[in-house]
Amino acid sequence: MPGAHKQVDATGPQVVTISFAGFNRAWAAWIGDRLERRGLSVVYQRWYPLDDTPLEEYLRDLLLAPGPVLVILSDWYFQLGPRGHDEWNSALRAVVEPARDRFAAVSVTTAPLPSATTVFAAADLTTVGETEAERRVLTRLGLPTAPVPAHGDTRLGPRYPADVPDVWGGVPRRNTRFTGRETLLNDAYNALQQAGRGAGVVTLHGMSGVGKTQLAAEYVYRFGAEYDVIWWIAADKRVSCRQRLAELAPALGLSTGVEYGERLRASRDALRRGDPYSRWLLVFDGADEPDQIWDLVPTGPGHVLITARNPEWGEHNSALMEVPVYDRDESVAFVRRRAPRLSYGEAAQLAGALEDLPLLLDQTAGWLNDSDMTVDQYIELLRGGIDQDVVRVSADFPLAFQTGWSILLNKLRETVPESVDLLRLCTFFAPGAIPVRLVRDLPADTLPEKLRGLVDDPVRWTRAINKLRQYAVVRAAGVGEREVRDQVGENGPGGAGDTLYMHRMVHQIVHQDMPAQDHGDFIEVVRRALVAADPGRPTDTRLWPRYAEITPHLKWADVLKSTDPDVHTLVLNCLRYLYLSGEYRAGINLGRRAMAAWKRLLGDTHPRIWDLSYHYANVLRAVGDYAGTEAIERAAAEQLRAERGPQDLEYLRAAGGLAADLRGLGRYDEAYEISGRLVAAYRELVGEQDARTLSAQNNLAVTLRLFGRYEESLDLNRRTLEALRQLLRPRHAWTLFSEINYATDLRLLGRYSEAESLQSQSVRVHRIVMGRDNPQTLRAEHNLALCHYRSGERGRAAELLTQVLESCERVLGEHDPLTMMFAASQSCFAREHGDIDQARAISEQVVAGYLDMLGEGHPFLAGTRGNHALILRNVGERDQAHLLMETALSDMTGAVGERHPWTLGCAINASALRNIVGDPEGAAALTGDTIVRATETLGRTHPLTLSARIAHAADLRALRDVQRAEKTEGEALDDLVATLGAQHVHTVAARSRNRPYWDFEPPIV
Incomplete structure (x- = not known):
């Protein structure tokens, strides 16, 4: 290339035009970057000659560019069209040969190219590393090859195309x-x-x-x-x-x-x-x-x-x-590369008949190229010249697609019949990525005859898959994480057919074209494959990826119609996994369908129905359907008690679920009675250290907390946590949940630093083990946020409260019980330290949500109405706030009694509003009674009792009973200092005579 030196040796910025096929864009970008770093200007020209223009014209157009033209040679460069080698050789001789001083080239392929490409004297880049490739490019262009100083240029350019990403x-x-x-x-x-x-x-x-x-x-x-x-x-x-x-x-x-x-x-x-x-x-x-x-x-x-x-x-x-269908030129170009024997006109004719749909063009052209059928004959078949009963597909597909599939499946049956068997087997997995390796893991002697030889013979297996890939019926899915660092080239490693990818359209059509015998045989194979893949421990978070892989395929294997006990276990384990991982919507869908199917299949009182009822009720309860779950669990408990007696383990499990439902419904007396009996029964039947006993203890502690008996709950939760840490690993989900309960009790008892220390450590482990978006992790983070708040760390509390609410709304939705619990806390925080308008808007949604979910008379509704009354007070709607607060106090008293901490908190708030509306006597009488009840229930130095004492001092001062007010306030301040410390926010606020208020916190039930 003697003339090239004249171009690049001229003074001033030089221009190089790079001509490349779009397929080789990565090479063009890398070469251009190398040249630009040396001060050259680069013009990129994507090569895409159309069939209706002579090649010579396109090549001559390249000469219009200033400077040398660097052509990136590959088989793709010459396939675009496509055109024959003879036409290419003629054009290269006519245009490039006379202007060889204007052309340079590099080759990035080892495929055979038109013989006249020798005129380019291309530099070969296919077998060299990046440094040598750059040297060859520069040498071919007549440029200096000495390293160029970086001069502070630290930008990341394109990677050398032969290198694999990290x-x-x-x-x-x-x-x-x-x-x-x-x-x-x-x-x-x-x-x-x-x-x-x-x-x-x-x-x-x-x-x-x-x-x-x-x-x-x-x-x-x-x-x-x-x-x-x-x-x-x-x-x-x-x-x-x-x-x-x-x-x-x-x-x-x-x-x-x-x-x-x-x-x-x-x-x-x-x-x-x-x-x-x-x-x-x-x-x-x-x-x-x-x-x-x-x-x-x-x-x-x-x-x-x-x-x-x-x-x-x-x-x-x-x-x-x-992404539209192909335009006609794209369709024709694609068909002619897929089926080179077809002419331009035939390709255009076929594209029109198939409506330019890429998937159908790919499949049809693939086998049509191997066939001696003409395009006219094929199109005649598309117009109805073939038995339409061969493939029965839905009206969602165009007629051309239906008939095209009839022809293609017939072709597969004639050439590689086992490929049709494999194809049909795949449709009992979900469309998309299909883990056919699960079938290959089954013992060959357990498979139907037509699959036995296929699975047991790697050659036949590979041949069947390759034929399906050839006709674009399936494609090989990507490799897994173990191969990502050493994959080289386009094909990648891995065993043939470990995972296949099947398009939804293909999946639907093949599944509908299924003889009854094949349907029965293949569905049982896939069911057994899924059973074998079940790890058997859905509570183990380390195994969740395996459940994530198999759960989507349950529907397509129609597992709910199976009478196999192992398949039933698979369904229950997957349902349990969906509940524990927070996939409630998917769990409810699976549980609902399973309940209907199994009752028809097994009867209403089959033992599996009781298993299913328990797990299905768990996911329903997680979304707040307490009335629905109570009906399910009560029916199960009554039936099992009548049949098996009060000491039967199945009955006890159902009764435990019923107690949880009653807690959700606010019927705490009934829940407590059942929970106490269950703990005693489990201790007698399976011992104190059994997981079932510890679970029952956990539930009894929850009930005690709902009663406001925080000390008793703390003691029971402490013993349960210690036992779980011994029985299960410390990172087990149940152990972590027990930590939340124990830390919550510590916080409710005013032991804020202990609660914060434990919950902070537990949140870190939750995030690692269960993930940030798991509902249990969000519960742990919410409790930590409240610990921060009670400890006076308002900035950390604000950030975490906002974060958990946003996450929960995103993951579970606005109306989930957990979301409403978090929203209630966010509203209370915003009322005191944020945007009062935001606090009001959130509070209104919370109150409406609890009214819809739980109805009148529930303590959660009373408590959140009391919270809302404080917001109304802050925005000046005093009379309305007073009426709403008195209603909340009355409703809460009726729901949980006058000595419950929730009632005491409502009373503190109600006394403040009585003062505001001009009833200081009623306010002082209420706080005086509240002090007595709070001291009896929680003790003299509990934070709630101390708040009542500070409030009572304010009420006495409003009555001008200064001496009693000073005495009451002084004693309360001394106890605050002794209990929380002189600099705690509650102590500082009381010393500043800021009247305390109480926020209702909807608890975990």
Whole structure:
């Protein structure tokens, strides 16, 4: 290339034009970056010649560019069209040969190219490292190869394309037949690059079969050199989405334990901080239900690409880009690469008949290329020339798609019949990622004959999968975390067919085209595979990723119609997992369907019905349906007691659930009577150290707390916690829950520093073991926030109260009992230290929510009405506040009695409002009585008693009984100093004569 030196040796900035196929964009970006660092200007020209223009014209157009033209040679560069080698050789000889001083080239492929490409004298970059590749590029352009000083340039450029990102997981293999979509790819790239930190989210949305997943995969390969982390997530199910995010932690090299929650938290924190990697790309594939997973989409310096049929992602901080069907030129180009034997006209004819739908074009052209059928004959079949009963599909699909599938399945039956068997087997898993390895793990002699040979013969297995992949019926799913650091090239390692990916359209059609015999055989195989994959311990947080993988497939394997006891155990374990992990909506759906199905299948009194009733009631109770669960548990308890007697373990479990329902309904006397009997019965039947006994003790302690008997609750919770730490591991979910209960009792007794110390440590463990968004973790954080508040650390309390409320609203919804509990605390805090308008708005929602959930007469409604009355007082609505507070006091007295701490707290507040409306005598009488009752119930130095004493001093002062007021106040201040300390916020407030108020706190039931 003698003339090239003349171009690059001229003075001033030099210009190099890089001509490349879109497929090789990563190479173009890397070479351009290397040249720009040396002061050259680079012009990028994406090569995309259309069929209706001669190649020579396109090549001559390249000569219009200033400076040398660097061509990146690959088989893709010559496939675009496609055109034959003869046409290429002729054009290269006619245009490049006379102007060889203007052209340079590098080769990034080992595939055979047109013979005339030798005119480029291309530098080979396929087998060298980055340094040598840069030297060869510079040499080919006649540029100096000496290292260029950095001069403070620390920017991160594109990665050398032959290098793999540091972290790479789950990405599908590159589709070497990918066609077009250039504008969409570039628009998505620009949208992500231009987005601010935390806002780099783009959703590719469109109809099924339009190629959204393939587009996202091509984006990864085309722009992946600009990222250090690329992680692909099958996002059609929340549980599997959370699992993949948890699996990212070890891939990032984060120091975590094996617990699911710890890994999930660590992954999201690392992404948000951009540490250890700030250039990350996460792909959420098939995220068709934004409301299920939007809270899992990470924020931070990286980018997120989403594929979905649902455009509602626009409501969740995502830019939307619609993916249409191919335009006709893209369809023709794709078909001609998929089926080279077809002419341009035939490809256009086929594209029109198939309505330019990429998935159908891929499948049809794939087998049509192997067939001797003409396009006209095929189109005639599409018009109704084939028996339409071959494939029975829904009206959701166009007629062309239905008939096309009939033809394709017939082709598969004729060539590789076992591929049809494998295809049908896959449809008893959920669409999307299908873990067929679970089937391969089963003993071959337990399988039906048609699957036995397939599973037991790796050659036949691979042949069947390859044929399905050839016709684009399935694709290989991405690799797992163990391979992310050593994956090389496009194909990746891993056993053939460990996990396959099946499109929803394909899944639906194949499932409907199923002989009855195959249906019966294959569904039993998948059920047994799921049973074998069940770890058997849903309470172990370390096993939650395995449950996250198998739970979504229960529906498709129709497990609820099975009479196999092992399948029943699988269902119950998955239901238990959904409850413990906080997936309440999914758990309620599974429990409801299981209850209906099993009663029809097994009868109303089958032992499995009692198991199911217990677990189903747990998830219903978690969302506040106490009346519904009470009906379920009472029926179960009465039936079991009548059949088996009061000492039967199944009856005792049902009775324990009934006691929990009664606590939720505010019927504490009944709950206490049952809970006490259960503890005695369990101690007699299984001993004091059995987990069932300890669970019963925990529930009795909860009931004691609801009664206001905090000392008794504390003593029982202390003994339960000590036993659980011995019996179970300290990080077990039950042990951690017991810590919340014990710390809560400490706080309610005014032992704030002890409570804060224990709860702070427990919150750290909760976040690690169970994850930040688990409902139990949120409970622990809420109690810690209240500990901070009572200790006077208002800033820390404010931050944590806001955080847990936002998290709970996001995870569980605005009307969940836990959300309302947190909202009540947030409202009280805002009333005193924040925005009174915000406090009022939240309080109104809380009161309305409890009225709807629990009805009149419930203590939670009375308590939150009392809270709301204080807000009305603060905004000047004194008369209304007084009436509402007196109603709350009356209702609370009727619900829990006059000596209950909640009633005493309402009385303190009511006395203040009596003073405001001109009834100081009534106020003083009320606080005087409250002191007596509080001292008897809680003791002289309990914080609530001290508040009553300070309030009474204020009431005496209002009556001008100064001597008694001074004496009462002085004694109370002395006790406050002795109990809480001279500088505690309550002591300081009392010394400043700020009248105390009491906030009702809806408790855990």
